[in-house]
Amino acid sequence: EEEQSLARFDALIDQDSRVEPRDWMPEKYRKTLSRQISQHAHSEIIGMQPEANWITRAPSLKRKSILMAKVQDEAGHGLYLYSAAETLGTTRDEYNEQLLSGKAKYSSIFNYPARTWADMGAIGWLVDGAAIANQVPLCRASYGPYGRAMVRVCKEESFHQRQGFEILLSLSRGTDAQKKMAQDAINRFYEPSLMMFGPPDDQSPNSQQSMAWKIKRFSNDELRQRFVGMIAEQVKVLGLTLPDPELHFDEEKKQWIHKDLNWDEFMAVIKGNGPANAQRLERRREAHREGAWVREAAAAYAAKQAQSEVA
Numbered sequence: 001e002e003e004q005s006l007a008r009f010d011a012l013i014d015q016d017s018r019v020e021p022r023d024w025m026p027e028k029y030r031k032t033l034s035r036q037i038s039q040h041a042h043s044e045i046i047g048m049q050p051e052a053n054w055i056t057r058a059p060s061l062k063r064k065s066i067l068m069a070k071v072q073d074e075a076g077h078g079l080y081l082y083s084a085a086e087t088l089g090t091t092r093d094e095y096n097e098q099l100l101s102g103k104a105k106y107s108s109i110f111n112y113p114a115r116t117w118a119d120m121g122a123i124g125w126l127v128d129g130a131a132i133a134n135q136v137p138l139c140r141a142s143y144g145p146y147g148r149a150m151v152r153v154c155k156e157e158s159f160h161q162r163q164g165f166e167i168l169l170s171l172s173r174g175t176d177a178q179k180k181m182a183q184d185a186i187n188r189f190y191e192p193s194l195m196m197f198g199p200p201d202d203q204s205p206n207s208q209q210s211m212a213w214k215i216k217r218f219s220n221d222e223l224r225q226r227f228v229g230m231i232a233e234q235v236k237v238l239g240l241t242l243p244d245p246e247l248h249f250d251e252e253k254k255q256w257i258h259k260d261l262n263w264d265e266f267m268a269v270i271k272g273n274g275p276a277n278a279q280r281l282e283r284r285r286e287a288h289r290e291g292a293w294v295r296e297a298a299a300a301y302a303a304k305q306a307q308s309e310v311a
C-alpha cells in the first residue's frame with residue numbers, strides 16, 4: 001500500500017499538481033516543509049522588530065501610518081504561514097516553542113540592527129525585494145497550503161518594496177546628509193540581503209531534494225543572481241550605488257556576477273551569533289510572556305462558548 005501511495009505522490013509531483021494536507025506524503029517531504037514553512041513564519045514575526053522600532057520615530061504622520069500598516073502585514077504573513085505549517089501535523093505552540101528556545105532558525109537578515117530612518121528604505125527595497133524574488137517561485141510550490149499562502153504574501157511584499165524604494169528616492173533627492181544616510185543604509189544592507197537566498201548551491205544541503213520535490217523551483221544562486229541584476233538597474237534610478245565593484249553582467253555566462261560574500265559571517269549569524277540575535281529573541285520571549293493574558297482570555301472565552309453550545 002505504501003508503494004501505491006508513493007507512486008501517487010510521485011505522480012502528483014511529476015504532473016506539477018499539488019499535494020494537499022490529507023494526501024499521503026513521504027515523511028521527509030513533510031519534515032522539510034515543516035522546517036521551511038515554520039522558519040519562514042518565524043522570519044515574518046521576528047522581522048517585525050527592526051521596523052517596529054522605528055514607528056515612533058517616523059518623520060511624518062504619513063510615514064508612520066505606512067510603516068504601521070507594513071509591520072501589521074508582516075504579522076499577518078506569519079499567521080498564514082503558521083496555519084499552513086500546522087496542516088503538516090505540528091501545532092503552532094510547538095513551532096513557537098522551537099523559536100523561543102532558540103532551536104529554530106529564522107532569516108539571517110533580521111539579526112542586523114536598523115540604525116537610521118534610511119534603513120526603513122533599505123529594508124523595504126532590498127530585504128523585501130529579496131523576499132519577493134525568493135517567494136514568487138514559491139507560489140508554485142508543490143504543497144498547496146504553502147503555495148496559496150505565498151500568493152497573498154507576495155502581493156503585499158510588492159507594496160512593501162515600493163514604499164522602501166520611495167523612502168530612499170526621497171532621501172536621495174534631499175539634503176547631502178539625507179543622501180549620505182541613504183547610501184550608508186544601502187552599503188550596510190547590500191551583502192546581508194544577498195545572503196537571504198541561503199548558502200551557495202554547492203554548500204546548500206537541502207536544495208537538490210527540495211527542487212526535485214518542486215518546493216523550490218530555482219537554486220539559491222540562481223535567485224540571488226536574478227535579484228542582484230534587478231537592483232543593479234534600480235539603484236541607478238536612485239542616483240546611488242551598490243557597494244560592489246565586481247558587479248557586472250557576464251555576457252558569456254548570461255548571468256550577473258557579484259563579489260564574494262562573507263559566508264563566515266553568515267554562518268555565525270545563523271548559529272545565533274549575529275549582531276542582534278540575542279536582542280531579537282529576548283524581545284520575542286518578552287512579547288510572548290506579555291501576551292499570556294490574551295491567550296488565557298481567548299481560551300477561557302472559547303471554553304465558555306463550547307459549554308453554552310452543549311447546554
Ligand code: ACO
Nearest residue numbers: 040043044106107108131195196197198204205206207270
Ligand atoms: N537565514 C537563516 N537560515 C538560512 C538562510 C538564511 N538566509 N539561508 C539558509 N538557511 C539555513 C537553512 O534553513 C538550512 O538550515 P536547516 O537545515 O538547519 O534548516 C541551512 O541554512 C542550509 O541552507 P539550504 O540547504 O540552502 O536550505 P533551504 O533549502 O531551506 O533554502 C531558503 C534556504 C532559500 C531560505 C529556503 O528555506 C526558503 O526559500 N525559505 C522560504 C523563504 C523565507 O524563509 N524567507 C524568510 C525571509 S523573507 C521575509 O520573511 C520577509
